[in-house]
Amino acid sequence: MRYHNIKIRGRTCSCDDKRLVQGTVGQDAVTLDLDEEWNGLEVTVTFVSSKGPYTPAGQDGIWPIPWEVLAEDGEVAVGIEGDRKSTRLNSSHGKLS
Numbered sequence: 001m002r003y004h005n006i007k008i009r010g011r012t013c014s015c016d017d018k019r020l021v022q023g024t025v026g027q028d029a030v031t032l033d034l035d036e037e038w039n040g041l042e043v044t045v046t047f048v049s050s051k052g053p054y055t056p057a058g059q060d061g062i063w064p065i066p067w068e069v070l071a072e073d074g075e076v077a078v079g080i081e082g083d084r085k086s087t088r089l090n091s092s093h094g095k096l097s
Contacts, residue, residue, distance in 0.1 A: 041082030048077040
């Protein structure tokens with residue numbers, strides 16, 4: 001498994017420079033490095049391709065990258081969202097390539 005780290009500081013998302021390979025299935029996932037603003041929030045990760053958004057279940061701080069977003073050439077948009085009762089926090093969208 002190859003892990004791609006997404007770092008969020010001040011709601012700005014940045015991704016490491018590891019490359020994704022088109023057509024890969026079950027071999028790539030993301031981990032998050034969140035600042036203190038995200039403490040106590042339930043976090044979701046959404047990947048977006050031309051076929052639509054995909055929000056996989058995360059486990060132990062790891063979110064698999066859906067094969068559907070790796071089926072095409074180009075960058076994969078990723079957004080992070082945190083929720084807690086009456087609070088919702090969104091990051092800027094990052095790009096994995």
